[in-house]
Amino acid sequence: MKVLESNAVKGFISMANDGWLQGWHERNGGNLSYRLTAAEAAEMADDFDKGGEWNAVGASVPQLANETFLVTGSGKFFRNVQSDPEASLCILRLDDKGESYKILWGLKNGGRPTSELPAHLMNHEAKLIAAGGKHRVIYHAHPANIIALTFLLPLEDRVFTRELWEMATECPVVFPDGIGVVPWMVPGGREIAVATSRLMRKYDAAVWAHHGLFCSGESFDLTFGLMHTIEKAAEILIKVMSVTGGAKRQTIQPENFRALAKEFNVTLSEDFLYDKQV
Numbered sequence: 001m002k003v004l005e006s007n008a009v010k011g012f013i014s015m016a017n018d019g020w021l022q023g024w025h026e027r028n029g030g031n032l033s034y035r036l037t038a039a040e041a042a043e044m045a046d047d048f049d050k051g052g053e054w055n056a057v058g059a060s061v062p063q064l065a066n067e068t069f070l071v072t073g074s075g076k077f078f079r080n081v082q083s084d085p086e087a088s089l090c091i092l093r094l095d096d097k098g099e100s101y102k103i104l105w106g107l108k109n110g111g112r113p114t115s116e117l118p119a120h121l122m123n124h125e126a127k128l129i130a131a132g133g134k135h136r137v138i139y140h141a142h143p144a145n146i147i148a149l150t151f152l153l154p155l156e157d158r159v160f161t162r163e164l165w166e167m168a169t170e171c172p173v174v175f176p177d178g179i180g181v182v183p184w185m186v187p188g189g190r191e192i193a194v195a196t197s198r199l200m201r202k203y204d205a206a207v208w209a210h211h212g213l214f215c216s217g218e219s220f221d222l223t224f225g226l227m228h229t230i231e232k233a234a235e236i237l238i239k240v241m242s243v244t245g246g247a248k249r250q251t252i253q254p255e256n257f258r259a260l261a262k263e264f265n266v267t268l269s270e271d272f273l274y275d276k277q278v
């Protein structure tokens with residue numbers, strides 16, 4: 001099978017385009033990765049380049065040894081993924097230590113995988129362990145409202161989680177574990193990857209202060225839906241803060257969240273249901 005005929009690859013391309021249409025990917029902003037199943041990698045193996053040299057990942061992810069990933073290229077624009085996937089994306093395979101990768105397909109005009117490859121792979125590894133291999137998608141985007149909140153709210157997991165939960169009744173059902181916050185750090189390296197993957201053991205989403213958001217999920221739909229839900233909640237909070245400076249006449253209260261958790265069969269940590277002023 002040709003790579004571009006694969007349903008996984010088609011799903012990846014359509015998710016990238018959906019993110020572009022949302023306005024989350026100015027220029028080359030954001031990146032996306034998908035951990036292929038062994039069956040998906042096998043069915044497109046004829047289309048893979050058998051040669052190619054090994055390159056350092058810049059992080060060590062031994063739990064992901066020999067795994068195959070579809071990822072966006074560094075400096076490539078989400079805007080162009082749908083029209084020219086072979087120039088914008090690549091499929092890479094890790095070596096048996098999880099320290100180097102080899103490109104099997106894509107980046108036909110040259111280039112390298114996203115500069116956030118260490119963060120993507122460390123997040124994949126954290127999720128492989130924490131979610132028993134169910135998660136396959138890691139998505140980084142630059143949605144404006146969640147970034148704006150990092151200038152307004154304290155950079156604390158419990159504050160971001162609680163404020164976003166309050167903005168839409170379904171939020172605690174969509175991300176019951178909450179959301180983590182990484183303080184401002186230099187992007188693209190191992191240090192920010194370590195900080196993010198530590199949060200990803202606990203949460204499915206981590207904000208990068210003054211930069212963007214990382215989400216993890218089992219499928220393209222769920223991961224895109226998580227990014228979309230968080231950004232929508234952030235947009236509502238920005239609207240409220242724009243009008244009143246943040247004061248709310250009424251909101252969803254801790255006892256309301258507890259009732260919701262019971263009805264929707266989710267566990268909401270009491271850490272996020274602390275007492276506060278409206």
Ligand code: 13P
Pocket residue numbers: 028029030031072073074075076113114115116140187188
């Ligand atoms: P890349 O073009 O290398 O993927 O970088 C974009 C980005 O959002 C960095 O955080």
Ligand code: ZN
Pocket residue numbers: 029030140141142187211212
């Ligand atoms: Zn970014």
